[in-house]
Amino acid sequence: MPRKAISGATGSLLVDLELADAEELSAKAVLAIKLNELIEKRGLSQTEAASITGMTQPKVSQVRRFKLQNISLERLMQALVSLDQHVEIVVRPARRAHGAGITVAAR
Incomplete structure (x- = not known):
């Protein structure tokens, strides 16, 4: 099956899908990936990660599952x-x- 080219592709799947908050x-996904990497690297449980970051355990669980709609960029940065x-x-x-926009990178 031939692939259809997306005209005006931005390099961001979420933006290309034209989601309102893409x-x-x-940006939240990049921060969550880094946060999850740190939690795994340190071998922290969700409860331990919550204690260190000041988040609740359910919020840490949301981050671990990339359910980021109810978590602010600021909260992720503070964590x-x-x-x-x-x-x-x-x-x-x-x-x-490239025009105006938001770019987040984590090392």
Whole structure:
């Protein structure tokens, strides 16, 4: 079956699907991936992760399952800080080729 090219593809599946909050969900997903990596690397239970991050255990469970609709970007950033991470937000003029938008990267 031939593949159909998506005109104007952005490189973000969520944005390409034209979800109303795609950029925010994409940013949350990047932060959640990093948070989950740290929880796994440290061998933390959800209860231990909740205690360290100040989140409730049910919120940690949501992050672990990438159910991010009810978790703010700020909450995810604070959780990363409580796990000894430095979170940096950079604002710069948009490049014409890419336009305005939100990009989040985790190392």
